[in-house]
Amino acid sequence: MVKNTTSLTFYGGVNEIGGNKILLKDGDTKVFFDFGMSFTMKKQFYSPPFLSPKSENSLQELEILPKIKGIYKSDPNPPEVGAVFLSHGHLDHSAHLSFIKREIPVYCGETTQIILQALSEIRRADLEFDVADLDFRSFRTGKKITVDSLEIEPFHVDHSVPGAYGFIVHTSNGAVVYTGDFRDHGAKPEMTRDFVEKAKDAKPVAIVTEATNMTDASVSCEAEVEDKLNRIVTRTDGIVLAGFSNSDVDRLNSFYHIAKKNQRCLAVSLKQAYLLDALRKDKGLRIPCLDDDAMLIFRKSKKRFDMWESQLIEQYSPQNKIFDVFETSKQQCKVILAMAYYDFEELVSLQPTAGSSYILSSSEPFNEEMEIDHERLTNWLSHYGVPQYHVHVSGHMMPLQLKATLKEINAERTFPIHTEHAELFAKFMRDLKSQVTHVEKCREYLL
Ligand SMILES: [Zn+2]
Ligand SMILES: [Zn+2]
16 A cells, blocks of 8 residues: 655745745645734835735735635636645634635634634624634534544643643644644743644654744743733832733733732723633633623723624623723723734823823733734833833743753654744754754655
């Protein structure tokens, strides 16, 4: 019997952070791991909302979306891919699912499905993020999924969004490990440990690893972040403004604990409130309840609310949970207000008092859900005399820990992705037994 050949092709996540699109072929079986949006590629051509892509065709023309037969909705050919597996719900791993044929099953963690569906309900219809009618099939750690000749085992990892997974894929030519995005200094390092143990036991022929943090690495952990936040909030006389990613539940938890400790309330946006409500379905998550005395919901000033916003406002108004900018302004020393940069127009009515502070606490220099415009953000804060703190802990593994992890897993070959520093990575790892491949986009690597 002729043995199947197994190969990896990287259509995204090459020399860039995010945009992961990894095709694994095993004989006639084809499976994608992640199908994310490339912020880097998109930024080369577009600056929303003034210049946004109008169609899938434009994205393919500019090669922001790779030209691959038999996977896109618009392609009349039958599907050529058996499944897409999502490592987690960050848009740089998931957003281009919008274009995938609806008959191709999309496997993801239960939490990821909740996040993606909630995000799609609260975002306006968007060419690049539309999960409607996708054939989602959810899993939890320990489940084994068979797609023709492949057996895929998802294992939970710790990352800056809940419901993140790495994968061990049993192919005709041995096990292939994909880390997704992971770290060992978050709130649940034991999850990453479980994954590493399983990956090691599989004696993999190849590992596809994220290598985000090769420069500017900082040593910290979620516990230290909470301590630093406390030191800032304790000394702040006015309002504390907090910028963090909507789906970063660990960070939301830290702000919630610190608010409570300092007799303040955490006022979250309607979007965060909606997501929190949705995530309560996931009993495995430890998240604050909106009914809690230390939680408020901030209602932006606008004339018309979407249906989901009106429903939330109606549901929580009787408990005096909904605060507008004027109510918030009167109680600045009692509030930590979660505020994204694109909500800064509210500052005009809020008028932060002397002694207020702003804490940017997004996981990465660019947030994995949106880009932050630092220069304009600083201009706004300067105008109101609000100093800016950056309390940071990365969602990604630090270099020395990554090296120790890869040494332990001991795959025959290593493919670094999700990094702008693949060459540095290869040199740093040169004393490992594993052969490091400097990945080229769209090239097929036989295993
Ligand atoms: Zn990522
Ligand atoms: Zn991520």
